[in-house]
Amino acid sequence: MKKLAIYTVILAFCGSAFYAVSAAEQAAAPAEPAKQEAAKEPPVCFESRKGASEVTQREIKPGWPNVKCSPTTGAALWYGDPYEGTVPMGKMPGLEKIPEGHALIKPRSEKLALMPMCGTACHNGVGPQFNPPKLPKDKRPTPIPTMGAMVPDLANFQHGRGRIWCLDCHHTTKRNMLVDHFGDPVSFDQPQLLCGKCHGDKLRDWRDGIHGKRIGEFVSSGKKRWFTCTECHNPHNVQDGERNRGFVQLQPEPSPQLPKGMKDAKHEKLHPIPH
Amino acid sequence: MNSNETPPADPAKELSAECPAPPASADPAASALKTSRRDFLKAGGMLSLSSLMGTGALMAQSEDAHAAAEWAEHFQKNYRLMTPEEKNEARLRLERRHSQEYGKQVTVDITDAQPGMLMGYALNIRKCIGCRRCVHACVAENNQSRGSKPGEKIEWIQVLRMERGEFAKDKMNHGYPEGLGIQVGGNAYTPAGQVLEGQYHYQPEAVPEKDATYMPIACMQCEKPPCVKVCPVRTTYREADGPVVIDYNWCIGCRMCMGACPYWARRINLTSPVLPKEEMNPVTHYLGNRPRMRGVVEKCHWCLQRTRHNRYPACVEVCPVGARKFGNLLDPESEVSKILERKNVFRLKAELNTFPKFFYFYD
Structure with a gap:
């Protein structure tokens, strides 16, 4: 009798084990297409501010992604390869000491949707009104509806508080370039050459690594990726009134774990002394 | 018997x-x-x-690298007393064990401090927007425990939100001491100005908020660290290039250092650390981010696995506003040296004479 009971138990155990295995297989089957879907679209995370530079997550070597994105906010959280998609910065006064190829930037031109068109489609110097090409007589901005529709930032243009206009920064005849003090064109990838015209103190701090951000090797002669002005600041509305201290607001990452037994963090909002 | x-x-x-x-x-x-x-x-x-x-x-036996490593670790010396050969043995042992455990090629670095290097850190307190990206970058880099149960989630950086006080007109003459006519904007009983203590668990829709300032704190890598003074087994010590490190194998989990640290920088693994295989960072340093065990204390070490190879720490690389700066204090051209030369700098709780290598600055 006892033996029979033991056999029954063993049989029942084997049966349940078999059932568990088959159930697990069934559960795994529908999960696979979902995984493939996720694999199709790798996460793209923004680096400094939304709307500026972005990175697409991919695996460089097994178990080593180029970047880790935040599941909550979609921000870049960790760099496996800090130099991805970079090109040499080009000539920059004051940075002659840096060895060749150790100052890198990520080109902005690819991210600017209007860039390839603006110099050819509209501001090409030919057209019914501009033939022969004529430039504005004064520097008083005239609103152009087509332009305003394409660049929404212009509706809320704040830079300079009304004291500067488009052609103080954009080149008069080469609209896919910026302009320096001498009227020479400056690439969109090197906005520091333009911004430094007025913000000299910030340019000096940026050159020394105090202002702005650099990633890569920290030693002063090391290979670094430099974040240029427009990767962090939107030049058209840098003084947005909705902001706090000049920064665009963004969603914060999740808060730390509450201590055991604590339901919420309301105690943090109580003033120790009522007033 | x-x-x-x-x-x-x-x-x-x-x-x-x-x-x-x-x-x-x-x-x-x-x-x-x-x-x-x-x-x-x-x-x-x-x-x-x-x-x-x-x-x-x-x-x-060599099949179970975990057991073999654990057994050998019982007989290993304090890291500072190990010969280079012993360090190498310990490294190989750990590499084998962790590679098997996490299913990928894990490297355990044992690079020593290099001469001519003294690491320093600077943080622009005016720029911090409190987005906590540094906190999570640190977790992605340093293999902290990330479970959901109490005590299983460890973060080394804390971001304090501080309320901006207002100096109300009617409180302006409540100064102390009154007799001397010195106005300090409120006294202990009727404060005017900043009164709310720091908040760690703030979660607004968007940061920075208008009425708040943010102050990130982590290990300050003191030159005279109180945590090192109290360690009964001398497992925590200051490396020659700046960071204060822990040999996790010699830590007995007494938590004396946690009590001694005036910056709330140290954390203990109360439970067995929860570290999913796919999230584990395989590039580790023996004194840095190698996976920890239960009952040991851990803290920020300025990403030793990166900085010993001249790479910026993880928190510096993700700060979206560029508030975090890192460099060699012995190099006059480094960004931290330039900040010390040019900006207004202070150290947290400087009156304790801990001489941190972490500087706060503003411009």
């Missing part, structure tokens, strides 16, 4: 040793066997022999 009973040795070993004692019975009356002193000693000798053989087998 009762001399009347057969020593509870391995039965297989017992048989092969031709033990004359009959098998013990559960019946107390039957168990009163007559064993001579010689038999007892013989059996005892066999027991110790068998346990030694077991030890040998455990040390020799």
Whole structure:
């Protein structure tokens, strides 16, 4: 009798084990297409501010992604390869000491949707009104509806508080370039050459690594990726009134774990002394 | 041990040793066997022999890297007393163990401090927007425990939200001391100005908020660290290039250092750390981010696995506003040296004479 009971138990155990295995297989089957879907679209995370530079997550070597994105906010959280998609910065006064190829930037031109068109489609110097090409007589901005529709930032243009206009920064005849003090064109990838015209103190701090951000090797002669002005600041509305201290607001990452037994963090909002 | 009973040795070993004692019975009356002193000693000798053989087998076997490493770690010295060969052995042992455990090629770096390097950190307190990206970058880099149960989630950086006080007009003459006519904007009973203590768990829709400032704190890598002074096993110490590190194998988890640290920088693994395989960072340093065990204290070490190879720490690389700066204090061209030269700098709790290598600045 006892033996029979033991056999029954063993049989029942084997049966349940078999059932568990088959159930697990069934559960795994529908999960696979979902995984493939996720694999199709790798996460793209923004680096400094939304709307500026972005990175697409991919695996460089097994178990080593180029970047880790935040599941909550979609921000870049960790760099496996800090130099991805970079090109040499080009000539920059004051940075002659840096060895060749150790100052890198990520080109902005690819991210600017209007860039390839603006110099050819509209501001090409030919057209019914501009033939022969004529430039504005004064520097008083005239609103152009087509332009305003394409660049929404212009509706809320704040830079300079009304004291500067488009052609103080954009080149008069080469609209896919910026302009320096001498009227020479400056690439969109090197906005520091333009911004430094007025913000000299910030340019000096940026050159020394105090202002702005650099990633890569920290030693002063090391290979670094430099974040240029427009990767962090939107030049058209840098003084947005909705902001706090000049920064665009963004969603914060999740808060730390509450201590055991604590339901919420309301105690943090109580003033120790009522007033 | 009762001399009347057969020593509870391995039965297989017992048989092969031709033990004359009959098998013990559960019946107390039957168990009163007559064993001579010689038999007892013989059996005892066999027991110790068998346990030694077991030890040998455990040390020799190579399939279970985890067990082998754990066993060898019991006999390893404090990291500072190890010879280079011993350090290398420990490195190989850990690499094998972690590679097996996490299913990928894990490297454990043992690079020492390089001459001419003194790491320094600077943080622009005016720029911090409190987005906590540094906190999570640190977790992605440093293999902290990230479970959901209490005590399983460890973060080394804390971001404090501080309320901006307002200096109300009606409180302006509540200064202290009144008799001297010095106005300090409120006193202990009717404060005017900043009164709310720091908040760690703030979670607004968007940061920075208008009425708040943010202050990130982590290990300050003191030159005279109080945590090092109190460590009873001397497992935490300051490296020659700046960071204060921990040899996790020698940590006994007494938490004296946690009490001694004036910057709330240290964390303890109260539970077995929860570290999913796919999230584990395989590039580690022995004194840095190698996976920790239960009951050891850990803290920021300025990403030793990165900075010993000249790479910026993880928190510096993700700060979206560029508030975090890192460099070599001995190099006058480094960004931290330039900040010390040019900006308004302070150290947190400088009055404690801990001499942090972490500087706050503003411009």
